Amino acid sequence: MNHDIILKADNVYFSYDDQKSHSLNGLSLEIGRGKKIAFMGANGSGKSTFFLCCNGIHKPDKGTIYFDGQPLDYSREGLLKLRSKIGIVFQDPDNQLFSASVYQEISF
Numbered sequence: 235m236n237h238d239i240i241l242k243a244d245n246v247y248f249s250y251d252d253q254k255s256h257s258l259n260g261l262s263l264e265i266g267r268g269k270k271i272a273f274m275g276a277n278g279s280g281k282s283t284f285f286l287c288c289n290g291i292h293k294p295d296k297g298t299i300y301f302d303g304q305p306l307d308y309s310r311e312g313l314l315k316l317r318s319k320i321g322i323v324f325q326d327p328d329n330q331l332f333s334a335s336v337y338q339e340i341s342f
Contacts, residue, residue, distance in 0.1 A: 237303055241265040241288060246297035248283055257283040258294065289322050 242265070248258040257280045265271055273281045286292045287299055290306060290313045299306050306316060 238267055239264045239300075240267040240269075240302055242300040243284070243287075244298045244300070246284075246287065246294045246299060248280075248287055248292055248294050250283075256295075258287070261297070285322055289320050290316055291322075 243261050243263050246258050246261040247256050249256045257278075259280075261280070261284060273284070275281050283292065287294050288301070288306075290308060293308055301316060301320065306312070
C-alpha cells in the first residue's frame with residue numbers, strides 16, 4: 235500500500251437493517267496523508283456511518299478499511315490502538331464532549 239495514503243476504503247458495505255438497504259454501498263476512496271477533505275451529502279447518505287466504521291464503532295458488512303497501510307483490527311487491543319489515533323466528534327456534542335473544547339476532546 236502507498237504510505238502517502240493515510241485512510242483507504244476498499245469496496246465497503248454497511249447496513250443497519252440486515253442487508254435490506256445499505257448505508258454504504260461499495261464505497262472506495264483514498265485519503266492522502268496531511269490532506270484536508272470534506273464529506274458532503276444529504277441526510278442519510280452514509281457520511282457519519284463511514285466515519286463510525288473508520289473508528290471501529292461499526293464494522294463493515296463487506297470490504298476493508300485501512301489506516302496507515304494496515305487493515306483495521308477489530309480486536310479489543312486493535313481498537314484501543316486505532317482509537318488512540320482516530321478521534322470522532324459526534325453530531326450532537328452535548329451528548330459526547332467531556333472536555334471544554336473540540337481540540338481538547340480529540341486530543342484526549
